[in-house]
Every structure is written in C-alpha cells, then in structure tokens.
Amino acid sequence: MSETVRSIGFAPGTAAIWAAMFFGLASIAVYVKAWRLQAAGAPAADYDAAVGFGRRLYAAYATAIVLASALLMRLLMSHDFRLSYVASYSGRDLPSYYLFSTFWAGQEGSFMLWLFFGALIGLVVWRTAKEQEPAVMVVYLASFLGIVGILCKQPPFRFLEKVPFDGQGLNPLLQDPWMVIHPPVMFAGFASLSVPFAFAIAALWTKRWDGWVVRAMPWALFTFLTLGTAILMGGYWAYKTLGWGGYWAWDPVENTSLVPWLATVALVHGMYLQKAREKHRKINVILAILAYCCILYGTFLTRSGVLADFSVHSFIDLGITGWLVGIILVFLVGGLGLLAFRWKEIPVAPEIDPATGKEKEEAFLSRSVLFILSVTLICASATVILLGTSAPILTRVTGKPSQVATEFYNITHAPVAMLIGLLMALVPFLSWRGETGRDVVRKAFAAFAIGLLGGGVAFAAGVRGVKDLLLIGFAIMGCAANVESVILFVRRRAIASVGGYLAHVGVSIMLVGILISGAYERKQQVTLLRGAPTQVGRNTMTFVRSVFVTEEGDVKKLEELDRSRLADRRAKQAMEVEVASPRGKVWKAYPKLYMNERTQQMMANPDVRSTVMMDLYLSPQSYAPGSPMRVEGTRLPLKQGEEKAVDGVRFQLRAVVMDRSELNANPPRVTLNAKMLVTPPGAKPLAQTAKMVITMGANEQTESSASDTAIPGTAGRYRILRAAGADSLEIEVLGLNPAGDVRSATTESFSVDITTKPLISLVWAGFYVMMAGGLVALLRRGRDARAASMA
Amino acid sequence: MKKAYWLGAAVLLGFLVLGLSTFSKSMTPYVSFSEAKTSKRTVQVMGALEKGTSRYDIATKTLHFNLVDPQTKDVFPVIYTDVKPANFEDAVSIVAIGKYQADGFRAEKLLVKCPSKYQGEEVEKQYGNKA
Numbered sequence: 001m002s003e004t005v006r007s008i009g010f011a012p013g014t015a016a017i018w019a020a021m022f023f024g025l026a027s028i029a030v031y032v033k034a035w036r037l038q039a040a041g042a043p044a045a046d047y048d049a050a051v052g053f054g055r056r057l058y059a060a061y062a063t064a065i066v067l068a069s070a071l072l073m074r075l076l077m078s079h080d081f082r083l084s085y086v087a088s089y090s091g092r093d094l095p096s097y098y099l100f101s102t103f104w105a106g107q108e109g110s111f112m113l114w115l116f117f118g119a120l121i122g123l124v125v126w127r128t129a130k131e132q133e134p135a136v137m138v139v140y141l142a143s144f145l146g147i148v149g150i151l152c153k154q155p156p157f158r159f160l161e162k163v164p165f166d167g168q169g170l171n172p173l174l175q176d177p178w179m180v181i182h183p184p185v186m187f188a189g190f191a192s193l194s195v196p197f198a199f200a201i202a203a204l205w206t207k208r209w210d211g212w213v214v215r216a217m218p219w220a221l222f223t224f225l226t227l228g229t230a231i232l233m234g235g236y237w238a239y240k241t242l243g244w245g246g247y248w249a250w251d252p253v254e255n256t257s258l259v260p261w262l263a264t265v266a267l268v269h270g271m272y273l274q275k276a277r278e279k280h281r282k283i284n285v286i287l288a289i290l291a292y293c294c295i296l297y298g299t300f301l302t303r304s305g306v307l308a309d310f311s312v313h314s315f316i317d318l319g320i321t322g323w324l325v326g327i328i329l330v331f332l333v334g335g336l337g338l339l340a341f342r343w344k345e346i347p348v349a350p351e352i353d354p355a356t357g358k359e360k361e362e363a364f365l366s367r368s369v370l371f372i373l374s375v376t377l378i379c380a381s382a383t384v385i386l387l388g389t390s391a392p393i394l395t396r397v398t399g400k401p402s403q404v405a406t407e408f409y410n411i412t413h414a415p416v417a418m419l420i421g422l423l424m425a426l427v428p429f430l431s432w433r434g435e436t437g438r439d440v441v442r443k444a445f446a447a448f449a450i451g452l453l454g455g456g457v458a459f460a461a462g463v464r465g466v467k468d469l470l471l472i473g474f475a476i477m478g479c480a481a482n483v484e485s486v487i488l489f490v491r492r493r494a495i496a497s498v499g500g501y502l503a504h505v506g507v508s509i510m511l512v513g514i515l516i517s518g519a520y521e522r523k524q525q526v527t528l529l530r531g532a533p534t535q536v537g538r539n540t541m542t543f544v545r546s547v548f549v550t551e552e553g554d555v556k557k558l559e560e561l562d563r564s565r566l567a568d569r570r571a572k573q574a575m576e577v578e579v580a581s582p583r584g585k586v587w588k589a590y591p592k593l594y595m596n597e598r599t600q601q602m603m604a605n606p607d608v609r610s611t612v613m614m615d616l617y618l619s620p621q622s623y624a625p626g627s628p629m630r631v632e633g634t635r636l637p638l639k640q641g642e643e644k645a646v647d648g649v650r651f652q653l654r655a656v657v658m659d660r661s662e663l664n665a666n667p668p669r670v671t672l673n674a675k676m677l678v679t680p681p682g683a684k685p686l687a688q689t690a691k692m693v694i695t696m697g698a699n700e701q702t703e704s705s706a707s708d709t710a711i712p713g714t715a716g717r718y719r720i721l722r723a724a725g726a727d728s729l730e731i732e733v734l735g736l737n738p739a740g741d742v743r744s745a746t747t748e749s750f751s752v753d754i755t756t757k758p759l760i761s762l763v764w765a766g767f768y769v770m771m772a773g774g775l776v777a778l779l780r781r782g783r784d785a786r787a788a789s790m791a
Numbered sequence: 792m793k794k795a796y797w798l799g800a801a802v803l804l805g806f807l808v809l810g811l812s813t814f815s816k817s818m819t820p821y822v823s824f825s826e827a828k829t830s831k832r833t834v835q836v837m838g839a840l841e842k843g844t845s846r847y848d849i850a851t852k853t854l855h856f857n858l859v860d861p862q863t864k865d866v867f868p869v870i871y872t873d874v875k876p877a878n879f880e881d882a883v884s885i886v887a888i889g890k891y892q893a894d895g896f897r898a899e900k901l902l903v904k905c906p907s908k909y910q911g912e913e914v915e916k917q918y919g920n921k922a
Contacts, residue, residue, distance in 0.1 A: 369795040376799035380806035387810055395820070402820035405833070411813050412806065419802075525852070622875065724843060 013071040013157035020064035024145050027057035035134035062119035069116045085156040091169035101180040108156035117191035118144045128789040135202035143194040146327035172596045178237040189227030195219035200288035204338045209281050213271045214788045220268050221778040227261045243606035243619040250409045252307045255389040256298030262382040263291035266375045273371040289335035300324040363434020374423045381416045421474030424504045428485040451477025479508035499777030506770025513762025523755045530748040543750045544576040575750045591620040615760045619753040626748035631741050633734035640727035647736040648681040668696045680713045692720040824867040835888040847875045871898040
C-alpha cells in the first residue's frame with residue numbers, strides 16, 4: 001500500500017489533485033481572514049480585497065479539479081493502459097459512450113466526479129451567499145477537501161509496472177444506457193447537498209438564523225430532483241437489465257442513497273416551514289447537518305468493505321475506511337457540537353397571544369403541525385432504514401454480525417406510507433394559522449368521497465387486506481385533494497406555486513403503484529420446450545429458437561453475425577419466445593442469456609413488455625441446448641464399506657488406497673487404487689483393484705484417466721469416474737445391460753421466470769409527476785434566492 | 792406549539808419501537824456450521840463450494856451442494872429449491888440464508904460471490920504497480 005501511495009503515476013494528473021488540495025486550503029485560510037475582518041467591522045475595502053482573493057483561490061481550486069477530471073477522461077478515451085485505472089475499468093472494444101462512462105466505473109473516478117460537480121456548484125454558491133460568503137465558503141470547501149485527501153492518497157493516475165495491450169473492460173452489467181447517466185446525476189445530487197450544510201453551519205457560526213434558508217432551499221430542491229432521479233434510474237436499471245424482478249430490493253447500495261434523499265425531503269419541508277413561520281429554526285440546522293452526514297455515512301458503508309458479506313454487490317476495501325470514519329466524525333461531531341454550543345442562542349420567536357399575554361400555541365389543525373409531523377415521519381422512516389442497513393455493524397459487537405431480512409423494511413414502512421398518505425391528503429385543507437375541525441371536514445369532503453370510491457374500486461378489483469385498502473384510500477384521497485389545489489392555482493394563474501401540490505399528487509400515485517405492483521404480482525417458473533406452445537397464466541408462450549441480438553437491436557442467427565462490426569461483436573445471445581395474448585395479440589420477446597467472453601460468466605437480461613395496466617416480465621434462468629441420443633453407463637457413488645447393486649452385480653468399496661510414489665515425477669502423478677469386492681450374479685465375491693491415475697498439470701489443473709476393469713462372467717465393465725474424498729468415490733458401470741446404457745435425446749429447453757406486475761406504470765408515472773412538482777418548486781425557490789441575494 | 796412537538800416525538804418513538812422490535816425478529820445472524828444445525832431460526836452460513844458436490848435436478852428445481860469452511864474444513868450440506876444461480880460453480884464463496892430442518896439445511900436465498908475481474912486490485916496484482 002505504501003508503495004502505491006508514493007507512486008505518482010501520470011504526473012500532471014496527480015499534480016492537479018495536489019494543486020486542488022493546496023488551493024482549497026489556501027482559499028479556506030483567506031476566507032477565514034475575511035470573516036475575521038467582517039466580524040471586527042474592518043473597512044469594506046479590506047474585506048472586499050480578502051473576499052476577492054478567496055474567490056480567486058477557489059477558482060484555482062475548481063480549475064485544478066476540472067483539469068484533473070479532464071486529464072483522466074482524456075487518458076481513458078485514448079486507451080492509455082499505462083494507468084492502472086484505465087486498464088482496470090476500460091478496454092479497446094467499447095463504444096465511445098460506454099468508454100465515457102468508465103470514468104466513474106471505479107471508486108477513485110466516482111470520487112473525482114463528486115468533486116467535479118462540487119467545484120462547479122461552488123462557483124454559483126459564492127454569488128448567492130452575500131454577507132455569509134466567508135463562512136459558507138469555508139464550510140463548503142471543507143466538505144470536499146476530505147475527498148480530495150482520499151484522492152491524494154489514492155490518485156486515479158497510478159501507473160502499472162507492465163503495460164497491458166488491452167484493459168479489463170467495463171463490467172458488462174454497467175454497459176447499459178441507464179448506467180451511463182445514473183452516476184453523474186447521483187453525484188450532482190451528493191455535491192449540491194454540501195450547500196445547505198455549508199449554509200446551516202455558517203448560520204450557527206455567524207448567528208444569522210433566517211436568511212440562509214431562502215438561499216439554500218434551491219440546492220436542497222436540486223438534490224431532491226437529482227438524487228431522486230438517480231435512485232429511480234438505478235431501480236429501473238435493476239428492473240430492466242439486472243432482472244431482479246423488481247425495482248427495489250432494499251440492498252445496502254440502494255438504501256444508502258435513499259436515506260440522504262429522505263433527509264433532503266425532510267429538509268425541504270422544514271425549510272418551507274421556517275420560511276413561512278419564521279421560527280422552527282433548529283429543525284433545519286439539524287436536518288442539514290444530518291442529511292450531509294448521511295451521504296458520508298453511506299459512502300463509508302458502501303466503500304469500506306464492512307458490508308461485503310451482506311450484499312449482492314461487491315464492495316472492496318480501498319484502505320480508506322479510516323479516512324472516511326475520520327471525515328464523518330469531524331462533520332458530525334463538529335456540526336452537532338456547534339449546534340449544542342449555540343442551542344440557547346437560537347431564537348424561538350414565540351407568538352404572544354394579546355388577549356392572555358401568554359405564549360400562543362400553534363393551532364392543532366394547522367399546516368405548521370402537519371409539517372412538523374411529516375418531517376418527523378420522514379425522519380423516522382430514514383432512521384429505520386439506516387438502522388436496518390447498519391445491522392451488520394451494530395451486531396458486530398455481539399460477535400455475530402447479522403443482517404435484517406427485507407421484510408423488516410416492508411413491515412415498518414406499511415404504517416409510514418399510510419400516515420404519509422393521510423398527511424398529504426390533509427395539507428391542501430389546512431392553513432398555517434389553523435382551522436376548526438368542522439371547516440376541514442367540510443372542505444375535505446369531496447376528496448374524502450373520491451378516496452372512499454377509490455378504495456371501493458380497489459376492493460372490487462380484488463384488493464384485500466385492511467392495510468392495503470386504507471393505504472389506497474388515503475393515497476387516492478391525497479391525489480384528489482392535491483389535484484384540486486393544482487387546478488385552483490392554475491386558474492388563478494399562480495403556476496409557480498403548484499410545486500408542492502403537484503409533487504404530492506405524484507407521491508400519491510407512486511404509493512398506489514408501489515403497493516399494487518408489489519403485493520399483487522404473480523410469479524411463475526416454467527420450462528419451455530422448443531416449439532411446444534405452453535399456457536402461462538393467460539398467455540400462450542412458445543420457445544422458438546436461440547438467436548443473437550446485436551447492440552442495434554437486430555435479431556440475427558450466429559452465422560449472420562458480421563464480426564467486423566462493433567454492434568455485431570457485442571451481440572448477446574437471446575431466447576426468442578413467441579407470446580400470444582388471449583385477445584389474439586402475438587409478439588416476440590427476447591430475454592437475453594449470454595456468456596460474457598471476458599469473464600466467462602453467464603449474464604441474464606430480462607425482457608419486459610409494458611402496458612399501462614400490466615408489465616409482463618420474462619427473466620431468463622437457464623438454457624439447455626438439448627443433446628442427441630448417447631451411450632452412458634450407470635453412475636454409482638460408493639462409500640467405504642458400502643455395497644450397491646447394478647443389474648444383479650454387487651459392488652462393494654473396501655478401501656481407497658492412494659499411491660503417491662510418483663509425486664516427484666514430471667508431471668507429478670498420483671494413482672488411486674480402489675479395492676473393490678465385485679459379486680457377479682450366482683458367483684463368489686471377487687477382489688479387484690480399479691485404478692485411476694491423476695496427473696497434475698500447471699496452474700493446479702489435474703487430469704485423470706481411469707482404465708476399465710472387466711466384470712468376470714459378464715459383458716460388463718466398470719471404471720472410477722471420480723474420487724469424492726478420502727473414503728468415497730463414484731464408479732460408472734457399462735455394458736451389463738447395453739440397452740440400459742442408452743440415454744435418450746433431450747429437447748432444447750429454456751427455463752424462465754414469468755412475472756406479471758399490475759399497475760407498475762403508476763410508479764414511473766407518479767415519479768414523473770413528483771419530479772415535475774419538484775422542478776416547479778426549484779424554479780420558484782431559485783427566483784426567491786436570486787431576489788434575496790440581489791437585495 | 793409544544794403539542795405538535797410532543798405528537799411528533801410520540802410518532803418517532805412509536806416507529807422506533809416498531810423498528811426495533813421488527814429488527815430483532817428479522818435478524819439473520821451469521822453462525823458456524825455446528826450452530827446452524829442446532830439453531831431453530833433463520834440464519835446465514837458462509838463457506839466455499841466443495842468441488843464436485845453440487846447436483847441440480849431440473850425437474851424438482853432442487854440444488855444439493857456442500858459448503859466447506861475454509862478454516863476448519865468442516866463440511867455442511869445445503870439444499871436449495873429454486874433456479875440454480877448463474878455462475879454458481881465459479882463461486883469463491885457462498886452465503887446460504889435459511890433454516891435447519893429435518894432433512895438438512897434448507898436455504899431460502901443464496902448470495903454467490905464470484906471473483907470479480909473488475910476491480911483495480913486484480914489488475915495491479917497481474918501487472919504490478921509502479922512505486
């Protein structure tokens with residue numbers, strides 16, 4: 001490891017990373033000085049000079065990061081296999097868009113991507129921070145320098161001793177359009193979450209409690225959009241490409257991005273609350289700190305190897321675990337410590353009731369209470385997921401690291417989803433100041449009726465279970481109530497204000513989709529014989545043939561593939577299945593099942609036929625090419641002392657004796673002597689020795705050859721098939737009953753998992769609506785922030 | 792105001808209680824082979840595939856194989872009734888999650904770890920890193 005650390009590799013790249021570290025630290029130092037000048041009330045000219053210098057240093061930092069990224073990208077694009085990173089994650093035979101995505105295929109590159117977005121976002125942040133600029137920029141930069149430190153320790157520019165001709169190639173699972181865009185969107189979201197964090201810490205530091213929310217809110221919304229989109233893209237990829245059968249598996253990798261997203265959702269709501277009420281200040285500071293720390297913690301979980309035995313993903317220990325733990329502790333302890341230090345100073349701004357002269361409480365049926373409850377609920381959900389994901393670490397202290405079954409998440413989230421549905425249904429009917437119960441009932445009546453109707457329809461369609469019906473009822477009521485508000489605002493030409501309502505409409509639709517597609521899916525495993533129509537559910541399926549699908553989507557036979565074309569070289573073997581629906585529609589599905597030639601691993605991609613009502617999901621499991629008629633003996637596993645009979649001949653294994661006298665020969669040989677007692681029908685037991693010679697070749701490969709031993713008095717013979725331990729082996733008996741040795745032909749067959757998923761389209765549709773709402777809110781809050789920074 | 796916070800706290804507490812009680816119930820600890828044989832709950836065991844012991848019956852979709860403990864060399868037979876995972880034979884280590892029953896350890900889920908060729912370490916091992 002220490003050798004790797006010292007290795008400089010591609011000098012300009014490593015230098016750029018170190019330069020970024022230097023300029024970053026320098027910018028922090030100058031900004032700290034600027035803050036001191038500001039606090040001491042120094043002349044404006046001095047302060048402006050210091051801030052200007054800090055900005056120039058930040059610009060130098062950002063340039064260095066962009067330069068390092070550009071260099072890495074260039075080295076990847078030009079196949080410079082001197083670099084360990086290039087040789088590990090890319091190869092010559094990659095189309096340019098996948099070559100582009102090898103940038104973030106490895107850990108170092110994805111950290112680089114994170115820094116890249118952070119560097120660019122910072123250039124906007126200093127323009128909006130105004131008088132908070134020194135404090136904000138210090139924290140903002142600090143939040144990235146830990147990662148720069150990791151890259152200084154482990155630069156992606158390391159050289160190899162020998163230069164390979166070609167790289168290892170990109171993991172075939174990542175060779176998917178979704179995986180080209182998923183990581184950049186994800187890291188853009190990670191990077192922008194540093195902004196609310198920086199503003200929150202700056203607020204604590206400089207004791208300016210309210211202004212920061214307006215300026216940080218667009219960035220929280222930006223994370224809401226990007227991280228949310230990235231999570232869904234990951235789920236869609238798992239569904240369409242990995243063939244998990246679903247879009248969500250509660251895998252640690254998924255959870256560690258879901259938790260920061262939930263924290264961001266809570267933060268957005270908290271910020272909205274503080275902006276509207278000019279109180280509830282502590283919530284947002286806490287949420288901003290925790291949301292950022294969740295991202296660091298997620299990075300720690302997925303990159304330190306602590307979860308290696310608990311996930312289908314492979315995690316490797318980069319040797320940065322200590323660093324990551326250190327960074328988390330600094331920000332978590334530092335942030336919460338500062339909060340505790342300032343706790344008493346944060347103004348609570350109580351409202352005094354003029355009539356009684358006492359502190360007025362928020363009305364119970366008010367938006368304030370609703371927002372506090374929803375923030376709590378979202379936090380509860382995030383906490384529970386975090387708890388489940390961390391189980392292997394938490395239980396390590398007991399000596400028996402364990403993980404939780406996925407039902408844990410499903411059980412705990414049924415009530416969360418239900419309550420969130422209810423709260424969303426109530427939001428449009430409550431004002432900040434509060435309502436009387438009677439008013440709420442009157443206003444909500446129409447939406448309630450629609451929800452009841454929706455529940456009834458669901459019941460008629462076969463949904464059973466009180467929990468399911470309640471959730472569907474609440475979600476449909478929420479959908480109706482929020483649609484009503486959206487229409488109202490659009491009529492008033494206040495489209496900018498519909499963001500929140502629109503997002504809630506989306507979430508309601510998603511909730512229904514998630515519940516129905518999950519709880520009412522039907523899964524069936526079938527083995528289709530070639531050419532034989534098989535009834536599967538309501539459809540008839542016929543396995544037609546095994547074909548190849550090129551990257552351009554053309555279906556070809558093996559002999560039709562043109563090896564000179566990249567799209568044909570990258571063709572995947574697929575199974576052509578003809579599906580006929582009961583309504584007489586006929587189409588062909590192409591679930592893919594192919595061997596990755598580089599890794600010699602079988603890969604499977606499902607075929608999904610989507611309609612609005614239902615997805616038909618064909619997930620390939622195995623393919624048997626079939627075999628012609630052949631002759632094969634009867635296999636007989638024997639343990640020492642055990643006796644078994646085949647066609648009247650009894651075989652007993654008395655002992656296994658290994659002859660190791662030729663172990664030093666070239667090549668080394670071992671002879672296995674099976675001391676057998678063979679009893680032909682009507683004859684006396686006969687002692688025989690069957691032999692098998694095991695020759696050891698290079699690379700621990702062994703070859704064995706066994707000679708036949710005749711069975712006296714019969715036409716039969718037998719031989720050792722394989723050794724299965726020190727005192728057991730398997731023999732093959734041939735010729736005793738020649739007809740019995742004939743193995744009939746097997747048919748070409750294809751085993752496939754067939755799943756129907758009702759209304760899964762609602763998950764995607766609801767997501768688009770939610771994101772549209774988020775986008776409207778982002779535009780509105782972005783305008784507010786710009787106005788605030790001009791003021 | 793206080794009321795809202797109290798209600799929020801109650802909700803949070805309620806979920807934490809639900810979470811923690813479900814947590815301990817849905818726990819699947821890693822145990823040794825001998826512990827797995829006596830445990831009545833769902834557990835996970837890890838080991839390497841003992842070469843040549845896997846048998847798959849397509850008709851009943853039943854996979855039989857032995858796990859072997861890399862340290863103690865203990866052998867542990869596992870029965871898995873589902874489609875045989877891809878790359879099963881290449882696995883460097885297998886995690887079986889299931890319960891010990893009358894006829895042996897019945898796995899509900901298998902996590903198959905294959906030697907990944909997409910990690911920098913492998914390349915550096917092969918081509919060396921320049922110090």
